[in-house]
Amino acid sequence: MTDYTDNYPHWNKRMKKTHVILAPDMLPYHFELFAAALKTEGYNLEILKNSSRVVIDEGLKHVHNDTCYPCLCVVGQYVDALKSGKYDLSKTALIITQTGGGCRASNYLALARKALGDEFPTVPLLSLNFSGLEKKSSLKLSLHLLSLLAYCVIYGDTVMWCHNQTLPYELDQGSSAAALRKCIDKVKEAIAGNGYKDLKGLCEFIAGTYASIATSAKNKIKVGIVGEIYVKYSPLGNNNLEKMLLSEGCEPIVPSLIDFVLYTILGTINDAKMYGTSKIKAAVYKKVYAWLVKLQKVASDIIALHGFERPHDIEALRRHADEVINQGVKMGEGWLIPAEMAALYESGVKNIVCAQPFGCLPNHIVGKGTIRTLKNMHPDINIVPIDYDPSASSVNQENRIKLMLAAAREMDRVG
């Protein structure tokens, strides 16, 4: 074997005590909780909130411009932060997630390392993954931490879900934002005090807090957001899509993160079923899957009890997927995207933004490629695919979303 690898700084355990770990802002509702979770094991994680144009420019400077937009945003946030002077470069590390799937996303780590190498040779980049990649420089996940992170996903989802259904209708401006702060703080407190397993209590608290907010009649046009995981959730990636929809008088609906986690786990389970790969691994994954589904159900029941729409159920999503595409499509967000679109439709959300980075490979097939099938099934489904790219003009994106909304309003009027 010829070795062509470049040297890069490795992470070691001792750095826990000295280093701050910077994380890109991928999931606005969840990452703060993840940071709190990692804190319990001594990691000092900071979520980057820098989002000026400079971030994008740094991304353009440091990453191959044909690489997908999320990679550009993530690296841009790193570089901008490291250059800001706020951090002691000898005591700073970075972290990124890796799924090990068949699309480009698993290579963000290598691209980021290459981008940073020259300018920041002392800053290690850790991988957060569940597939045994990057053994030399990854965050070691204890069972405790894994379980804690899973709970955080559920709490983050619960907050996001209730928040999105309350914000458009709040009578006192700012009450949802206050509830958001209150709920996140409450969960963080529970994490710090090792009380995070009180799923019922915490979900009850979150849903209850939002349910107590005074709202108007919930009759706005609902718009679902699906797509590539980063541009779906990150305001930096999608030009503040949720905000734009709110200002247009809509209620944005963003499906839960746990569905993506379960989708990833199902990838391994389905592989075993379809191709006869490791049965033992699949058995373990099935256990984890069942456990997570149970957690999700507890949260969903409480959410529904407080008068909010019930979040999607993964088994229902799988059935929806089967109507549109094979569950063997497992790269990127795979079958989850059309499944979410079909599920949204079924729950009465006919208007959907399908967000993807410009040139996203899986999305040719699972996004744009499935719209025809969905249209044939539901002639009044109203989907607009939007490409995100550093050079695309925002007017173009907005105009297309407005077209979708015009059709939505027309449907709403006609009934």
Add this chain to the structure above:
Amino acid sequence: MRYLGVDIGSTTVKATVIEDGQIKYGSYVRHGAMVKETVLGELKKIEAEQGDGDYCVAFTGSAGMGFAHRSDIPFVQEVQAAYIALKRYFPSADVMVELGGEDAKIIFVTGGAEQRMNGSCAGGTGAFIDQMATLLNVTNEQLDELALSANRVYPIASRCGVFAKSDIQPLINQGAEKSDIAASIFMAVVDQTVSGLAQGRKISGNVVFLGGPLYFFKGLQKAFKERLGLSDEQAIFPSEAPRFMSMGAALYAESLKPEKLSQMIERIEKSKTGDGIIKGKPLFASKAEYEDFLARHRQASVERADPSLYKGDCYIGIDSGSTTTKMVALTPEYKLLWSCYLRNDDPLKIVLSKLKEFYSVAKGACVKGCAVTGYGEELIKNAIRADFGLVETIAHYKAAMHFNKNVDFIIDIGGQDIKCFKIKNGAIDSIMLNEACSSGCGSFIQTFASSLNMGVAEFAKLGLFASAPVELGSRCTVFMNSSVKQAQKEGASVADISAGLSSSIVKNAIYKVIRSSPDRLGDNIVAQGGTFLNDAVLRAFELELGKEVVRPEIAGLMGAYGAALFAMERSSGSSTMLDEKELSELTYTTKAAVCKGCTSNCNINIVSFSGGRSFVLGNKCERGAGRKPTSNELDIYAYKQDRLYRSVEGIKGKVKVGLPVQLGMMEQLPLWAGFFERLGVEVVLSERSSRKLYFEGQHTIASDTVCYPAKLMHGHVESLIGKVDFIFLPCESYNIDEGKSTNHYNCPIVAYYPELLKANNARLVDLVKPYIDLNKRDSASRALLAALNKYIGGLTLHRVKEALSAGMERARQYHRDVVKKADEIIEKANKEGKQIIVLCGRPYHLDAEINHGINKLLTSYGVAVVSEDSIFERSKGVQVNVLNQWTYHSRLYRAADYAKGQKNMNVVQLVSFGCGLDAITSDELRSILEKSGRLYTQIKIDEINNLGVVKIRLRSLLSAIEEMR
């Protein structure tokens, strides 16, 4: 009640007043970026003509969006507006197509209502036509007239305006008839609309065509009717087409509250301009700073000699570029004797007349050598019987080296191309050339300036002291153009746009072509090429790099200068170039023709010179040029193209399976042919790839930014429908595990494209697409059995397994044969002392429609060609920085690993446009090669037909290898 609709588009303002169902007022005016003024003008005119008082008003259009918001006026999205008007005025319409300056829209009315706009890549239709007219040096009206008298249509890439231009520019230079080019431009617009907008739906029935371009250009109307097969009755071109959306807005206003017009005008007058644009820092803080800058650059001058007084030898260099022609004459003491720099119209004509001028001015000069470079090299060299031809990279490199012996880095931005070189120890260390997306940056400023009726110098000057240059993006000129439009509407000044464009072009060069941190470029940087004569561009470049660079006084002439140096170096003491008398007697004619050399039917142009000489342009191979083709015995691509199809034995059977031969099937054909033939099923292959086949499947393409091989697949399945019992194309997340890699995925497109094909083609009922992992024979066999039972009688698991084994063996045999052939080629090349190029990519790059015959081009240069799959096993494996998880990519790394250890072997990578994975592999491949001191060459391919850029790349590589030795 009166209803007023105003449509503010990217280039025009349209207004309509409707009262009692009658149209009382209608107008269409270009706003020239003065949106507010134009709208106010229109409203005041309406007030004067129709009277003040109550109106119900709605705005629409892409520029109307922000405008309406800021003036608190109701807004309706333009496609919605069109839909409302369509239902009112054309109730029998099935489809509406609207092309504007920036956006294209489509509405399917019947068969499931659907409204759609073009994707981000396919923007700027109207703007594209304007630009092409400028390029052809005609008005829009003339362009249209020309198109109607065309005799032929050239195939032109239709992905976007930049790609199309890359195909059009060479046609202009070849002297193709302007009328034929004009018609081809319109056809490219049609193709882009059909594939980009229809996305899986057929445009048929009664089609209403709207928008400015479709109203004004009869040639465009004709092209649409032809491509869509519409009768005169079906294709409707309404007289109100240009302002149809404003009529829709007026109709929309019926549901709104009325308001006094004068009140509204007042509100608009008070409204603020937008803040939706991002601004950067000025290029120069003060006049003094600019003066310093000028003084510094003035130092890089050349010595001159007076041609009328000069007596003695001289050497002529000619650079026949894509958009300009440059010529110089040098004395043996390197003094510049004579030069010229002209924009192309007809390059040959320019060169001939300028040479005559040279002879008459420099009476005492004696030409001892002449060298030609640039796109027009071969034509000009033939016409004037020049002594030498050389590739432009070498010409530019020679010129820069002459200017500054310690040069570390050279960048040349011309009209169409960007070329960069890193120099180490006086030799070329690496070459970076732009790919299609970045092309045309230089000439974009030119075209843009002339659209404002300005010269490029005047336009550039405006930008120097602009206070707030606008951020216009750097992806490509289509995106830039659309950002310019947005900025104009937001009130940005021409000066700010000029400065913004300069920095966009520079960013494109730095981040998309050079892609290296400025620190790694060294301290001696030479910036040349006509585009750098623009001070704004030069300054933006220095600012972006954070370094001072050297711009030679003759930046625009460097190609020609280098050619003259080359002629001096190689001169035998006399020149074969036409002398003054011969030149004055030379005449020529150009004729368009179709080459009958093979079945490709290439469009060619034949230039015939007086005295019986002639020259062929536009040919893709030597047969087209009337020469005997090079033997293909050292070309593995030729071998594979033949061998692959021979893996079908051709047994006849009752049941017929169709195999579409593209993407993964291009490699697995032997496997599946073996499999089905063992089962007694007759194998029918899809038609061979061609442009025609692409068009047949074009209407089912769901995503316009997917790669060309995938797009072609639509035609392949189309060619099988109705001829077979079922079409077979498996979905494979995993490819075959060839070891030495972390994982062995297929790319998402190869893995799952069958899903997309089926979902977007209603006629594709019998597409069998089982999910299989070929590494797991048991599960694969079961999946195949389940999928095929319906079509093949008496199938058992045992039979399937046996057939799969047979197929796998046939595939292995194919691979063994390919490897063996490569062994022979390498051995023979080694024996004959020939260079070997590893032309690597994906298995489907074997397709001649995909690789555009680049393998043949290479063998015509006298080198042997092998492929990645034929040699990768010679490497024991590699450890790379990126996640090595795709089978096809893993082969690339290993092939490069082997090649770098062979003296006479170099790597050329074929990359399909839109292949996201290759953004990763190509950098890694480059790193593997450059770590070993080897050159890396990448060729990005798509449906573009023009091989000009490819030729430059390959010849540069071969010349650099030559120089290194």
